[in-house]
Amino acid sequence: xxxVTQFPSHSVIEKGQxxxxxxxxxSGHDNLYWYRRVMGKEIKFLLHFVKESKQDESGMPNxxxxxxxxxxxYSTLKVQPAELEDSGVYFCASSHMGQANEKLFFGSGTQxxxx
Amino acid sequence: xxxVTQIPAALSVPEGENLVLNCSFTDSAIYNLQWFxxxxxxxxxxxxxxxxxxxxxxxxxxxxxxxxxxxRSTLYIAASQPGDSATYLCAVTAGTGNQFYFGTGTSLTVxx
Numbered sequence: 001x002x003x004v005t006q007f008p009s010h011s012v013i014e015k016g017q018x019x020x021x022x023x024x025x026x027s028g029h030d031n032l033y034w035y036r037r038v039m040g041k042e043i044k045f046l047l048h049f050v051k052e053s054k055q056d057e058s059g060m061p062n063x064x065x066x067x068x069x070x071x072x073x074y075s076t077l078k079v080q081p082a083e084l085e086d087s088g089v090y091f092c093a094s095s096h097m098g099q100a101n102e103k104l105f106f107g108s109g110t111q112x113x114x115x
Numbered sequence: 116x117x118x119v120t121q122i123p124a125a126l127s128v129p130e131g132e133n134l135v136l137n138c139s140f141t142d143s144a145i146y147n148l149q150w151f152x153x154x155x156x157x158x159x160x161x162x163x164x165x166x167x168x169x170x171x172x173x174x175x176x177x178x179x180x181x182x183x184x185x186x187r188s189t190l191y192i193a194a195s196q197p198g199d200s201a202t203y204l205c206a207v208t209a210g211t212g213n214q215f216y217f218g219t220g221t222s223l224t225v226x227x
Contacts, residue, residue, distance in 0.1 A: 003158075004158065031213065033213070035215070035217075040219075041219070042119065042216075042217045042218060042219045042220075043204070043206075043215075043217040044217070045214040045215060045216075048213055048214065055213075056213070056214060058214075059214070091158065091159070093159075095213075102164075103149065103161040103164055104149070104159075104161060104215070105161070106151075106158035106159040106160070107158050108156065108157050108158040109158060
């Protein structure tokens with residue numbers, strides 16, 4: 001069974017540019033989450049999809065971040081325009097039922113560097 | 116606001132030693148607690164999940180305990196091996212949602 005896949009694994013862009021990160025959850029997992037870890041800090045929640053709907057986007061830092069999950073399969077996270085403080089590792093995770101007693105399956109992350 | 120702290124930040128032990136990693140959280144109203152392992156350049160792997168009604172979970176050489184009232188959890192690793200070297204992360208969820216609150220992790224090195 002394929003795990004959670006994220007692309008690209010690394011991205012280096014200049015301030016002001018746009019970057020789109022992609023996440024393919026485990027097949028059949030309705031629940032998809034985005035998390036972020038900036039340097040030296042803990043991993044923080046960004047948002048949660050149930051199928052194609054945003055269940056909770058309370059962690060999105062500002063309106064430069066746009067997440068989509070059209071069709072309820074893969075998800076994209078776009079940062080436009082990117083700022084220096086957006087640098088970090090962006091993780092995607094998925095679960096089947098979205099219940100709190102379920103394990104989360106994480107992808108390997110996308111290392112984003114904004115110069 | 117939930118805050119999760121992990122001590123120590125880094126730990127180095129000789130192979131074969133038993134060790135304990137600590138996790139504390141400020142709000143005891145959690146739904147569950149998970150311990151994750153992260154290898155360099157890899158994603159997080161869930162090791163153990165303890166629901167709020169449980170006090171411990173075991174998997175192989177790993178044992179995780181939960182004391183919700185005091186806001187603490189420990190991860191016990193028996194007979195450590197070099198392959199256990201990784202960063203260990205603790206995360207808790209509140210009952211209102213599926214959002215995990217993570218600690219900053221403990222970087223473990225097991226010396227052969």
